[in-house]
Amino acid sequence: MSKAPATRQSIIDAVLRIIGEDGVAGVTNRRIAKEAKVSLGSVTYHFTTQHEMLRESLLYFVAEETRRFTELADQCETDGMDIDRASATFGQVAGCTQTDSRYIAPFELYVQAGRDERLRTAAAQCFAAYDQLAARILTGLGVPDAERLAGTAVALVFGLQLRSLATGAPAEELVDALLLLARGAQHA
Incomplete structure (x- = not known):
């Protein structure tokens, strides 16, 4: 990997860490440079605006999440799906x-x-x-109309993840709630 892509990636990683620690308001070029261990000039060379930096950080996160969740979805199709497998997959997400x-x-x-x-x-x-x-997990579980219900399941995941982050509640509650939803949808 050449130095420029490595530097750019270090900046993106630093932006994500800073956002996680102090929110978007904590993102300053000086702090990014310090966190990424690069020069201040490198930050402005690679990203001319904060919007560009935020967008690229989000796109990087999206690419990683998309890759991870696509792999999980492909495993759901190839390995089959039952309630135990769904629980394990939900646990990976949770x-x-x-x-x-x-x-x-x-x-x-x-x-x-x-x-x-x-x-x-x-x-x-x-x-x-x-x-x-x-949708793949719900389909694998035999849930009718899985495509339509997928967004609701995702919203539940995000809501429960946010709750877990805010309260420190264990991820098991998330898995239990999703399994309850899946079981209920199977019989709908």
Whole structure:
């Protein structure tokens, strides 16, 4: 990897850490440079505006989440799905409810996308990947109309993840709630 892409990635990683620690308001070029261990000039060379930096950070997060959730969705199709497998998959998703700053940053970026329509396309891409995974799990469980219910399942995941982050409640509550939803939808 050449130095420029590595520097750019270090900046993006630093932006995500800072957002997770102190929100979007904590993102300053000086702090990014210090956190990424790069020169201040490198920050402004790679990103001419804060919007560009936020958008690229969100896009990076989206690409990583999309890759991760697409892999999980593909496993759901190839490995088959039963309630135990669904529980394990939900557990992998719920595992992202730690209070580590990198798990908080996406929520901050999604809120920022609500304020800045230029970030909404990137946020929509990430939610499409979440919806795809949810639809595959629900379909594998035999839930009728899984595509239509996927967005609701994703909204439940996000709401419970946010609750877990805010209260420190364990991720098991999220898994239990999702399994309850899936079981109920199977019999609807």
